[in-house]
Amino acid sequence: MDVKYTIRYLHHSSFTIETLNHLLIFDYFHDVPPKGKERNIENGVVTRELLKTDKDILVFVTHSHSDHYNPVIFQWEQINPNITYILSSDIKVEKPKKNYYFLDKYEGLEVNGLVIEAFGSTDQGVSFYIEVEGLSIFHSGDLNWWHWKEFSKEKQLQEEVDFKNELKYLSDKNIDISFVPVDPRLEEYYYLAGKYFAENIKPKLMVPMHFGDHFEITNRIAEKLETLPVKVPTIHRRGQVIR
Numbered sequence: 001m002d003v004k005y006t007i008r009y010l011h012h013s014s015f016t017i018e019t020l021n022h023l024l025i026f027d028y029f030h031d032v033p034p035k036g037k038e039r040n041i042e043n044g045v046v047t048r049e050l051l052k053t054d055k056d057i058l059v060f061v062t063h064s065h066s067d068h069y070n071p072v073i074f075q076w077e078q079i080n081p082n083i084t085y086i087l088s089s090d091i092k093v094e095k096p097k098k099n100y101y102f103l104d105k106y107e108g109l110e111v112n113g114l115v116i117e118a119f120g121s122t123d124q125g126v127s128f129y130i131e132v133e134g135l136s137i138f139h140s141g142d143l144n145w146w147h148w149k150e151f152s153k154e155k156q157l158q159e160e161v162d163f164k165n166e167l168k169y170l171s172d173k174n175i176d177i178s179f180v181p182v183d184p185r186l187e188e189y190y191y192l193a194g195k196y197f198a199e200n201i202k203p204k205l206m207v208p209m210h211f212g213d214h215f216e217i218t219n220r221i222a223e224k225l226e227t228l229p230v231k232v233p234t235i236h237r238r239g240q241v242i243r
Contacts, residue, residue: 003135004019006241007243009207009235009237009239010028011212013141014068015207016041016050017135022057022132023055024058024132025060027060027141028059031046033238034238042239045239059085061073063125063142068141085101088103089104090124106119120166123144140181140209144210145196147189177207180207182211184211205233206231208233208235
């Protein structure tokens with residue numbers, strides 16, 4: 001993984017990855033900065049300054065849940081008309097355009113120098129595997145081991161089976177950067193997906209996501225996985241650059 005890149009945490013499951021020639025934006029939804037902060041990328045908000053670039057911009061949306069998708073992303077075309085949208089098939093738009101690509105699970109495409117594959121979710125929509133400029137990236141969307149305490153034992157087992165079955169599709173991938181949920185609502189079971197992913201998929205970097213403003217959980221997952229050969233960064237604020 002010698003390619004130069006910059007990852008920035010925006011909020012929840014929203015990130016940017018910037019390479020030499022590309023700007024990727026994932027699951028953008030929270031278009032308001034933290035209270036009292038300026039509206040800029042350093043505070044987790046996509047603005048005109050970021051979008052006015054000569055780089056190829058690709059915007060990914062894994063599904064239509066309101067904590068992963070905000071139609072404001074389509075207004076960005078007024079700032080930069082050269083944006084490509086990679087959208088889960090459950091995203092509904094009034095007037096699809098030629099730069100909108102809708103993917104169902106196990107579909108793929110090549111566009112703007114990227115190889116993109118959509119995989120399944122254990123909730124709604126898809127997850128994305130991407131190859132760009134020598135980097136391989138996986139964004140889970142809502143693909144998670146949803147071990148809810150209120151579920152029956154049978155339902156809990158089914159959630160485990162569904163999650164593990166979906167990850168089998170990644171078994172032949174050599175992933176550099178992954179984004180994996182550590183949802184604090186799962187309480188003590190928040191780490192199940194991350195631990196299984198790290199042990200079985202073995203990404204070089206596993207970035208925690210889907211935690212809202214509960215930044216402390218990134219410290220917990222990093223400590224939980226510290227004996228595994230995977231780098232798990234801690235996140236402390238919106239707009240943080242992840243290294």
